[in-house]
Amino acid sequence: MKKNIIVQFLILLILVAIFITTISLYNLRTVSIKSSVSNAEAISEVIKNGLDLHIDNPNMDEFLKSISSIKNIKSLWLARSSNINTQFGNLTFKNPKDDIDKKVLRTGITEYKITEALIHTDVRVSVPYKTTTTCIRCHQSKIGETLGVISVVLDVSTLKEIGIKSIYIIFLIVFISVAGIFLLSKKVFNPYLSLYTKLTENINQAKVGKFENIDIPEGLTTEVVQVTEDYNNLITIFKDTSLDIDTKLQGFVGYRDKSTQNTNPLNESKNIIDNLSNLYQFKKQVELDNTKGEIYTRIAQVFENKFNLKNFTFFEIDIKKQKMQKIISVGESLYCHDSIKDNPHLCRAARTKSDVISIDFHESCPYFNKKNKFYYCLNIDIVENLYLIVHFVTDTKEELEEIKNKSLFINRFLKEARPAVEVKLLMQALEESAFKDGLTQLYNRKFLDEHLKKLLPQIKRDKKKIGLLMLDMDHFKAVNDEYGHDVGDKVLKELSKILEENVRESDILVRYGGEEFMVLLIGVDTEENALAIAHKIGAKVRENEIDVYAGTIIKKTVSIGLSMYPDDSNLFDTVIKNADIALYEAKSSGRDKVVRFSKEHKTSVELF
Known part of the structure; x- marks a missing residue:
């Protein structure tokens, strides 16, 4: 980022230098043209005055040649109008040489033309010669009428050379100024660019949960140093507070998705608060359910919709009565049912009162008879001698690992539902005691x-x-x-x-x-x-x-x-x-x- 800023600043300075040089070139060319036109007009005035004084002088051509010999004048000629030809016939004045002469005779407006080559540059200027009070003594014309054209071709190469030298000097001055400004600004801006780079890196680290203070570079103004110190203090407070919140909230849920490691603790805390809210709403709902079956159905819906689990079974095992009851089955999961339905004591999860998980190289449960599947069994102690076994089955190890990561959170839902299930069982026991014979336990x-x-x-x-x-x-x-x-x-x-x-x-x-x-x-x-x-x-x-x-x-x-x-x-x-x-x-x-x-x-x- 620092290099980008320097390059952009350098490009900006170069563009400014090019702009200044271009403007100088344009101004120089404009000045050269105007200077040439002014010189041509001055020469034409001299010629006009000479014509007024020497019109009857037989040495008029010598006068024009003397003027033509002036430095930088390449050629000089005069063109007459048709009125003069009519009145005086063939005089020293010649007919119009080209269209420019004709145009000036017609319009009475000065015209110029620039001819540029690699080395030489010529400026041709045609100035109208108009009738004055002196002219009307001899000419049959009105004051202000164009009698002829004075055309001069000037060589402005000398001005061009001077201009090129000026451009070199201007470009050199601009280049030195740009280099100086660049070096000076680099020295001034370096601490700020370094601060910007560190701030960018610090923010990117904070996004993944790593909060670090910024080392303050030298050369910053007092105000910027103070702002940076305030930022460091804010980061320290934010780090301590967010980690404390995350740790305490984690204790409530008991679950962290490993896929969200190195994330912002605030985002993680937000997820945990959402999970706590879901748990709270779930608990309120199961407390309002009428039967144990409704509670189990609600848990199954949570497993399907929240945890995206596709194959699982709920079954209860009464160890004392040696009875097994399958309650809810989603997908295909209970591959051990035929082995344990008549012998519930064979269920490892119920017998050991612990979770049972697929293990590589050997089977933790010998009664799961699907070799290309993986399983995870959760054991929940509902009441004395009555266990709820939640049996999950997955197609891949990755899915099994995902269930392992979520097992603590899954257990939280089951534990939140346990008191409600226990209440329903007690209510069921009370109802059965009212409807059953105390001696035989048959209905009354x-x-x-x-x-x-x-x-x-x-x-x-x-x-x-x-x-x-x-x-x-x-x-x-x-x-x-x-x-x-x-x-x-x-x-x-x-x-x-x-x-x-x-x-x-x-x-x-x-x-x-x-x-x-x-x-x-x-x-x-x-x-x-x-x-x-x-x-x-x-x-x-x-x-x-x-x-x-x-x-x-x-x-x-x-x-x-x-x-x-x-x-x-x-x-x-x-x-x-x-x-x-x-x-x-x-x-x-x-x-x-x-x-x-x-x-x-x-x-x-x-x-x-």
């Missing part, structure tokens, strides 16, 4: 009453069926009487376990009261399928051995009544009553059997 009658309000309209819309099984433990009172209520409770728990193992997750299990249970087979196709399930449950109960105490084993049986909705009735209360009637028929006809409700059963009960 209160849940059934509430759930049927949503379930039955959906069954009608989908035109599906519900198979209702009403179960009752045979001779249950005898167990309590003989072994005590604790053994009776154990028998009921065993029955609930058998029910959970032999129905689908979509089916509903209810402890209806005492030793009486209800199974709602949702969407069962036919009553034959419902009867098959009922017989399967009866067989499992019959085969089950219950260890009472000290090696004492007992076996129990159940009686089951079946009614179909809406085949038997469009009113579910009636279906419940029908299943209860069928159960009564099973117990009264010998127990340990399954009875399908029929209208005959209803009639016999009513008669009884």
Whole structure:
């Protein structure tokens, strides 16, 4: 930059010198022409006066020759007008020599012509000779009328030589002046140019987060030195303040994008504040979400829209119950699902309570079965024994590294959502405690009453069926009487376990009261399928051995009544009553059997 300024200043000085020289040349030429014209006019005046005095003198030609011999006069001639030829005939005056003479005779205005060569320069001047009071004594003309032309050709080469010498002197003076000005200005401007260069470098360094003070050059004015010192003080304050802000804000977010290293700390702080604002807004939104599912969906949207993640899965693992539930899946990611879905304890992230990442040369997780993919698993401890595993999959190592860089910030979103998820789980637990039986952990009658309000309209819309099984433990009172209520409770728990193992997750299990249970087979196709399930449950109960105490084993049986909705009735209360009637028929006809409700059963009960 410094060189550019010097070159530009030098070019400016040269242009000024050229301009001055050009103006001098122009002025010199103009002066030469004017001087030549003035000389020609002076000579013409001498000739005019001579003509007035010697017009009748026979030595007139000698007079003209004497004037022609004057230095720098190359030629001299006189031209007469047509009036003179008419009046006096052929005199000393000649006819017009060329068009210039004719023009001057016609217009009465002085004309000149410049003929320039490499060395010599001539100026031809034609001056009109006009009638005066003296002339009218002899000539028949009016005062002011052009009688003739006096033409003189002057050699102005001497003036040209003088002018060229003057130009050399002027150019030399200008060159010396320019050089002097340049050297003087360079010495004066150098400290300012140096300051400008340092200031430019300092600002460029500041753009990438490097704040340095400027060394003040010598030769600056007091005012400039003071401004530079103020700038250094400002940079020092800015550096300390911006770095302090950046460090403290970094502690809130816990994330720095490595691609933004060596950037202005203020820009980085702005990004961090934006991230904090996003976190705050996210936290407020998840606090207003109604369910845990809505919270997880919102987190997934953040991962897609903010972090540009394309393949990930959320799943919960309950270590105590050994259950795994896939909640949200985006793209293709959970390649280990088949290996761990029935054995959640195999999940390394849940078992070690730490993140699991793809590693070169060996696999950190042996159950990820996609060799050309890379993975990153985050573990979030939601509540005791319940973990949220966020499983990311990438196609390249670069994408994996990007997730690593963002993992702290991703964790901040998950941690901000964790209290809201925990609240939803507690609310869910409270609801389940109100809707579940404390002994068997099956749903109770209160849940059934509430759930049927949503379930039955959906069954009608989908035109599906519900198979209702009403179960009752045979001779249950005898167990309590003989072994005590604790053994009776154990028998009921065993029955609930058998029910959970032999129905689908979509089916509903209810402890209806005492030793009486209800199974709602949702969407069962036919009553034959419902009867098959009922017989399967009866067989499992019959085969089950219950260890009472000290090696004492007992076996129990159940009686089951079946009614179909809406085949038997469009009113579910009636279906419940029908299943209860069928159960009564099973117990009264010998127990340990399954009875399908029929209208005959209803009639016999009513008669009884």
